[in-house]
Amino acid sequence: xxxxxxxxxxxxxxxxxxxxxxxxxxxxxxxxxxxxxxxxxxxxxxxxxxxxxxxxxxxxxxxxxxxxxxxxxxxxxxxxxxxxxxxxxxxxxxxxxxxxxxxxxxxxxxxxxx
Amino acid sequence: xxxxxxxxxxxxxxxxxxxxxxxxxxxxxxxxxxxxxxxxxxxxxxxxxxxxxxxxxxxxxxxxxxxxxxxxxxxxxxxxxxxxxxxxxxxxxxxxxxxxxxxxxxxxxxxx
Numbered sequence: 001x002x003x004x005x006x007x008x009x010x011x012x013x014x015x016x017x018x019x020x021x022x023x024x025x026x027x028x029x030x031x032x033x034x035x036x037x038x039x040x041x042x043x044x045x046x047x048x049x050x051x052x053x054x055x056x057x058x059x060x061x062x063x064x065x066x067x068x069x070x071x072x073x074x075x076x077x078x079x080x081x082x083x084x085x086x087x088x089x090x091x092x093x094x095x096x097x098x099x100x101x102x103x104x105x106x107x108x109x110x111x112x113x114x
Numbered sequence: 115x116x117x118x119x120x121x122x123x124x125x126x127x128x129x130x131x132x133x134x135x136x137x138x139x140x141x142x143x144x145x146x147x148x149x150x151x152x153x154x155x156x157x158x159x160x161x162x163x164x165x166x167x168x169x170x171x172x173x174x175x176x177x178x179x180x181x182x183x184x185x186x187x188x189x190x191x192x193x194x195x196x197x198x199x200x201x202x203x204x205x206x207x208x209x210x211x212x213x214x215x216x217x218x219x220x221x222x223x224x225x226x
Contacts, residue, residue, distance in 0.1 A: 088157075
């Protein structure tokens, strides 16, 4: 079974631009969560989607948004990029929400904001 | 107070030794606990999960959970140089769906 895929793998943007990242979960998995990883803050939860609905959202500004499609694929968008948005963005998939489900991470998208 | 705390290390052990990694969490109602391994430049890879008090063994890895003391640990027996990585503890507090809180990770180096 194929794992979680994320595109693009690397991205360079300038301040003020916007970016869209894509995630395809493991086949059959319907819950997708997004995390931001930085050296200073570690792994921080952004949001979780299930059945095309956002179920949880972390403590990030409204510039960070996401959505999920009917095939469970998910996208996240960051508008008006800031230097501090440079990070590894990780998508994690699980069969369903519920708190006891293991999450499997994709390879991540490394975003550099100049 | 951080949700999940780990010693950042670095932790160095000789090859063949037991590496012990510890994690404490703040939400007493948490039910699900996970250990991930992350190699430099890579994404986290699940090693083990544990839900019940006590020990859970999988090959060279043993996860230990003590809910009364709010700590979870990971033991790696017969450590190998390939175990050198950062180990992340993750906790899923109640009523948060699949929102995981991660510790900052413990860097482990296994010396040949």
